[in-house]
Amino acid sequence: MYAAIDFGTTNTDVVIHSAGSELNFYTFLTQNVNLEFIDKIFKEISIDLSKIKSIAVTGGKSSNLENSYKEIPIEKINEIDAIALGAKNLYEINEDSFVVVSAGTGTACVHSNGVTHNHLGGISVGGGTLQGLSNCILGTSTQSNIDKLSAKGKRENVDLLIGDVVNEIGSLYPEITASNFARARKIKNISNEDLAASLSNMVGEVIGTVSYLNALLMGVQKVYFIGRVSNSDTVKKGIEDRLQLASVEGCFANNREFGNALGALSFIKAK
Template sequence: MDHGIQANSSESNPSQGHVSHLALDIGGSLIKLVYFSRKNDVSVDNKEEKSSKETVLVSNGDGKCPVLHGRLHFAKFETSKINDCLEFIQRNQLHLGGFQHHGVPGSEKSIIKATGGGAYKYTDLFKEKFGIFLDKEDEMDCLVAGANFLLKTVNEEAFTYTNGHKDFVQIDHDDLYPYLLVNIGSGVSMIKVDGDGKFERVSGTNVGGGTFWGLGRLLTKCKSFDELLELSHRGNNRVIDMLVGDIYGGMDYTKIGLSSTTIASSFGKAISDNKEIEDYNPEDIARSLLRMISNNIGQISYLNALRFGLKRIFFGGFFMRGHAYTMDTISVAVNFWSKGEAKALFLRHEGFLGALGAFTSYEKHGFDDSIVRQLVQKSPVSASHAGYKIHGPLNGERNENESIECSVYVN
């Protein structure tokens, strides 16, 4: 199991620094963790200071500014293997960074912020294992807060993906809202976001990541979501999908704008092939299934954006996993149905929106700690703003092992 902790830097080991602010998003399929680990406080001169791992921007007038260096770490586990998650938390002592409930000294309830249905389902388990109380945050509140946090603070967070090419998008913070947030987990929620804490869940679909995994497991015998994704990478959906060209003798249906390669019916060839399931390659089944679900999500997302006149659609959730074919399929669907007027935008930290939202809620509820307050309130728009700078990998590629380098300037 990939535990999602950066392994190529000794500084990413949480045991080497003070760990705090563990936050959890316990979903139906996956558990997502976010936590902050900091190094020793240092002071830096009022100038840019660069290294191979981070860029520090300080702008606080003359003199020096105390700064907390650290990382935001990300980890994920299958919910069905929650004991692996508990062992990871205990081994790295992440539960020791909790807060006394409502900041009352001597309180017996050390709390950890959590969201998702599992925050209710497993609350007794965490209490028995660690003696901690899961303080539950609303799932939709956390998804929106996490998305806003990323879009306002992380450089090169949002990007488009078309024909195998990734283009990062510069977000204008003054023109961020409104947008449509499509969170693809086990199911799909579509949320119209109008500002900080201002949102409405306008639609959704029960055909999501859980559908892909569940049907894929039944049809291919894959044992994990990632195995199914890898299988789809090697498949050819045209073996199973009925295309427009299959109906029109290899020709386009130009009158209504359909090319011969457009899918007319997902799994449609299985009707006339006179084959049993064992006669099909699992790779082709996985590919067709992924294409069907991704196309469906892309189309429904655009139709909801159209309802509210939204041109910007952000896709989050662990369904995509940074998988090229999934993102490309969603992009093509949005582009096709909008006639090129709308763009699908993806997030590098797509699967951790809820956990990040739970992380930021420490400050919202008045816990007396400067770290989250600085992270939430300070935005690195330019060097003229005191704040912190977050950096992902230098090549712009996100992977499951990524942590984010942070520098928090304490006023």
């Protein structure tokens, strides 16, 4: 049995690989990254420690951890390697060159040539941005609440769209955003639903833009997404709308929020 733990800024994701190919997934709110937190995790999921051969850790301050937990070796996996290996495992990628975008609290872009994995850069906009702004504007930072509101909202009541401001501009279609929140300058009493839809879409558009720019930079026409923020349908649509502008395909697999943990797991299993 192997255990992999990804210490994210907001959530800590755990994947347990039992006998055969069985995988079990768990999520906890992140606490201080130390052995006491690992102890809490394993107690919560009622795991038999005697069966664990190795623990892989990545993300956060995991490199500061001791090298073992109750005599079980701890393998510390570079987060960039975990991102690339996680996507490769999750999507069964065969391409020699591919781009992965890890969109969680913030957003990181990684390129792999199949052998080495390079950090292309990142942006500070992600799920943390959405939840923080939502708390300030809507009075809630709970993602499920934001998603429920955004699903009922109409962002075109808040955003200016291309079709609102010009007849034609290049290949941009009328429904593309010209300016996020621009209508809010002159409108009062905007519904929380419309605000949530606009906020979620804006975060998605920013992630989608940096994603397609990195894809074009590396000469690929596909981006593989891991991380939790794209689980929001409104954010995901914002990402896809931006990718479409550059004819770049976005790939969104189930369990992508566990991508980093899966990457750490595949690293220790290959040793």
